[in-house]
Amino acid sequence: MKFFITGGTGFVGRHLCRYLLHRGETVVTTGTSRQHPLEGEPDFTYIRADTAETGPWMEAVKTCDTIINLAGRNIFRIWTEKYKAQIRESRVRTTRNLTAALPDGQNVSFLSTSAVGYYGSRGDEKLDETSTAGDDFLARVSIDWEKEAFEARKKGVRVSVMRFGIVLGTDGGALQKMLPAFRSFAGGRLGSGRQWFPWIHIEDVIRAVHFLSTQPDARGIFNFCAPEPMRQREFARTLGRVLNRTSIFPTPGFLVRLVAGELGDVLLSSQRATPENLASAGFEFSYPDAESALRQLLKA
Numbered sequence: 001m002k003f004f005i006t007g008g009t010g011f012v013g014r015h016l017c018r019y020l021l022h023r024g025e026t027v028v029t030t031g032t033s034r035q036h037p038l039e040g041e042p043d044f045t046y047i048r049a050d051t052a053e054t055g056p057w058m059e060a061v062k063t064c065d066t067i068i069n070l071a072g073r074n075i076f077r078i079w080t081e082k083y084k085a086q087i088r089e090s091r092v093r094t095t096r097n098l099t100a101a102l103p104d105g106q107n108v109s110f111l112s113t114s115a116v117g118y119y120g121s122r123g124d125e126k127l128d129e130t131s132t133a134g135d136d137f138l139a140r141v142s143i144d145w146e147k148e149a150f151e152a153r154k155k156g157v158r159v160s161v162m163r164f165g166i167v168l169g170t171d172g173g174a175l176q177k178m179l180p181a182f183r184s185f186a187g188g189r190l191g192s193g194r195q196w197f198p199w200i201h202i203e204d205v206i207r208a209v210h211f212l213s214t215q216p217d218a219r220g221i222f223n224f225c226a227p228e229p230m231r232q233r234e235f236a237r238t239l240g241r242v243l244n245r246t247s248i249f250p251t252p253g254f255l256v257r258l259v260a261g262e263l264g265d266v267l268l269s270s271q272r273a274t275p276e277n278l279a280s281a282g283f284e285f286s287y288p289d290a291e292s293a294l295r296q297l298l299k300a
Helices: 011-022 057-061 081-101 137-155 173-183 202-213 232-243 253-260 262-267 276-281 290-298
Strands: 002-006 026-031 044-048 066-069 109-115 158-164 166-168 199-201 220-224
Touching: 002 011, 011 026, 011 202, 044 057, 057 081, 066 081, 066 202, 081 109, 081 137, 109 137, 109 202, 137 158, 158 202, 166 173, 166 202, 166 290, 173 232, 199 202, 199 290, 202 220, 202 276, 220 276, 232 290, 253 262
Parallel strands: 002 026, 002 066, 026 044, 066 109, 109 158, 158 220, 166 199
Antiparallel strands: none
């Protein structure tokens, strides 16, 4: 197959490009970085482009069988009003442009990212793919993001929306930001730690994306999070145990909000999400529990 991937220079995008190339697939990817670490590899093309804007990059979409949309500004930054607009537009406008670029009536699969932030902060409520949306900033972004993706169904395209949880890896994402504190014996829970932490190992993300791309009947919403959700305080204890470090230094909720602003509310939010539709489709997780995931990532 020939894959077109937006956001190919990001954390998940780099891993996905490498995985597909190792499987012998052809990959065309976009990003805003000057270079891609895989440039020069056979069957790999990098297009430097801001996909939130229309442009020549859209022509490459028409030559591919599977379109995977990973583009979006990193949320792990202070949210000024200007940056919130960039978070939204990088996702919504890219998806709108991809939908416009997709050919009519061809056998094309479109896998578009969203986030479990769609549900908002829901306490202990169990959340599957049928659960309703929240009403905070990330929920509203996700609603609009998914709406643009599902517009592609009007062209006869098979659409799968992937609601990502917190992707664990050592070269990007939340875990990379957490490790310095834990390795310095200063790690611990955030706020009360009672909030649910919808995590997933980077390898399971990549395998699940590829799995959906190969399933002709896989369409609709898919929660991308491990089947064994856990509270954030338990995740912190597990991370400390794997690193052989204490995890007894909590960061009070007011301090999280003081330092991170509106992003602090996201860090303290609770989504008890489960991957019901991935399981029903037959996907099997390599890392269903956090301890095995962290030990593999940290080689502990």
